[in-house]
Amino acid sequence: MQRTIRKLFVLALVLSQCLSLTACGNAMDDEHYLDEVVGDDWRVTGVVRDSGIITRSGEDIDVLVCIHAEDAAFYYDSEDQVLFDFVEYPTAIQGNPWESYQSIDFADRNDDGNSDVAMVFDENGNVTRMVWFWDADTEGFVFQSEEN
Structure with missing residues (x-):
C-alpha cells in the first residue's frame, strides 16, 4: 500500500512539474512579436x-x-x-x-x-x-x- 502511495505521489510530482514548465512556454516571445513590425517594413507604420x-x-x-x-x-x-x-x-x-x-x-x-x-x-x-x-x-x- 505504501508502495502504491509512493508511486502515485511521484507521478503527481512529475505531472505538476511538466505542467509548470509548459505554463512558462514562450510568454516573452509572444509579447515581443506583438510589438514587432513584420520585417520592419515602413509601409505598415501608418504614415502612408x-x-x-x-x-x-x-x-x-x-x-x-x-x-x-x-x-x-x-x-x-x-x-x-x-x-x-x-x-x-x-x-x-x-x-x-x-x-x-x-x-x-x-x-x-x-x-x-x-x-x-x-x-x-x-x-x-x-x-x-x-x-x-x-x-x-x-x-x-x-x-x-x-x-x-
Missing part, C-alpha cells in the same frame, strides 16, 4: 496616406503618398523608404493635412507623356485643388496657379 502610379519617360513607377502640412512626398513602393519625388504646396495646409486630404491624381494633364499631380483638400468645407506639371528641364514638379 495614398498610393498611385507615376509615369516618367514611359516608365510606370508605383509610389506611396505621404501627406504633410507643407508638402506631399512620393516614395517608391518598397520595403525601404526611398524618396521618389515630392510637391510643395503654395501655402501650408491649415489644420490636420491628413484629415483634410481627399484625393490625388497622377494623370498627364499637359500631354507631355509624363504624369502630373493634382491634389484635393477639404479644409472645413473649403475645397482646394492644386496642380503641378512635370518639368523635364528642372526635373521636378512645378505648381500651376492657373490650373487650380
Whole structure:
C-alpha cells in the first residue's frame, strides 16, 4: 500500500512539474512579436496616406503618398523608404493635412507623356485643388496657379 502511495505521489510530482514548465512556454516571445513590425517594413507604420502610379519617360513607377502640412512626398513602393519625388504646396495646409486630404491624381494633364499631380483638400468645407506639371528641364514638379 505504501508502495502504491509512493508511486502515485511521484507521478503527481512529475505531472505538476511538466505542467509548470509548459505554463512558462514562450510568454516573452509572444509579447515581443506583438510589438514587432513584420520585417520592419515602413509601409505598415501608418504614415502612408495614398498610393498611385507615376509615369516618367514611359516608365510606370508605383509610389506611396505621404501627406504633410507643407508638402506631399512620393516614395517608391518598397520595403525601404526611398524618396521618389515630392510637391510643395503654395501655402501650408491649415489644420490636420491628413484629415483634410481627399484625393490625388497622377494623370498627364499637359500631354507631355509624363504624369502630373493634382491634389484635393477639404479644409472645413473649403475645397482646394492644386496642380503641378512635370518639368523635364528642372526635373521636378512645378505648381500651376492657373490650373487650380
